[in-house]
Amino acid sequence: MRITTLSRREFALGIGATAALIGVLRSTQTAANPRGSAWEKALEKITGDGKPAPGKITLTLPSTPVTGESVPIKVTVDHPMVPGKHIKAVHIFATENPEPEIASFSFTPASGTADVASRLRLDRDQDIIAVAILNTGESFIHRQRVHLVLPCCEAPHDR
Amino acid sequence: MIVEPRLHIPNKIKSGDIIPIQAAISHPMLMEAERPDAKSPDAKSPKAAAKFIEAFVATFEGKIFFRTRFLSAISANPYLYFTLKVPGPGTLEVQWIENSGKTWSLKRKLNVE
Numbered sequence: 001m002r003i004t005t006l007s008r009r010e011f012a013l014g015i016g017a018t019a020a021l022i023g024v025l026r027s028t029q030t031a032a033n034p035r036g037s038a039w040e041k042a043l044e045k046i047t048g049d050g051k052p053a054p055g056k057i058t059l060t061l062p063s064t065p066v067t068g069e070s071v072p073i074k075v076t077v078d079h080p081m082v083p084g085k086h087i088k089a090v091h092i093f094a095t096e097n098p099e100p101e102i103a104s105f106s107f108t109p110a111s112g113t114a115d116v117a118s119r120l121r122l123d124r125d126q127d128i129i130a131v132a133i134l135n136t137g138e139s140f141i142h143r144q145r146v147h148l149v150l151p152c153c154e155a156p157h158d159r
Numbered sequence: 160m161i162v163e164p165r166l167h168i169p170n171k172i173k174s175g176d177i178i179p180i181q182a183a184i185s186h187p188m189l190m191e192a193e194r195p196d197a198k199s200p201d202a203k204s205p206k207a208a209a210k211f212i213e214a215f216v217a218t219f220e221g222k223i224f225f226r227t228r229f230l231s232a233i234s235a236n237p238y239l240y241f242t243l244k245v246p247g248p249g250t251l252e253v254q255w256i257e258n259s260g261k262t263w264s265l266k267r268k269l270n271v272e
Contacts, residue, residue: 069234070234070235081244099232102230102233105227105241106226106227107225108224110246111225111241111242116239116241118233118238120234121233121234
């Protein structure tokens with residue numbers, strides 16, 4: 001009688017394939033639900049019907065910060081800051097945060113620029129999104145992925 | 160908890176300069192209430208209430224030129240960098256506002272050449 005046993009190698013291959021499959025399933029899950037997500041609803045409240053265009057914004061973030069405890073973020077907006085032609089506000093969103101809206105900044109021509117920097121606490125890999133609102137109501141958007149080497153913080157929410 | 164606000168601006172400023180301003184305050188930024196312990200008798204009340212800086216306002220000569228609302232996921236000891244186009248000599252004032260209503264502020268006369 002032949003006994004079927006898995007060699008160590010076969011077993012390892014099986015595990016690897018399963019892990020890969022889970023990885024693929026996860027990534028499609030996140031990619032499949034970009035519409036109507038919490039951050040988009042929050043953005044809609046700010047921009048109304050207007051659809052933000054790409055451009056004007058530079059987002060400086062480490063692409064792979066070691067921990068999510070304190071991730072530096074800097075937003076620069078390439079636009080004049082004079083009366084009648086200036087950036088009114090910049091809003092920051094995090095796509096996988098339970099509360100998608102992280103901060104909003106208001107500027108005036110007296111600010112000189114609409115550049116701003118702060119530090120974020122991120123507990124998982126996600127996209128950071130910056131939206132700039134002009135005094136005319138026009139808006140611009142930019143997004144950047146952040147991968148954490150070590151996720152931060154004792155999770156206050158169940159994953 | 161000792162809350163210490165700090166402000167950093169350039170020493171020498173010329174009229175018309177756009178100057179970088181750095182403001183920070185030591186604060187734990189508990190942006191959500193700590194979850195109650197399910198086993199404790201008062202399982203519904205949170206262990207600690209949310210306590211965080213919810214707003215920041217910067218004025219020059221009494222006029223607001225920059226404002227922030229912190230809504231979530233801001234690190235402890237919140238740090239801000241922003242700019243001011245200095246129209247001439249005057250006083251810069253910044254204020255941090257906690258969700259409890261408590262405030263801290265700092266004033267600095269700009270050394271304009």
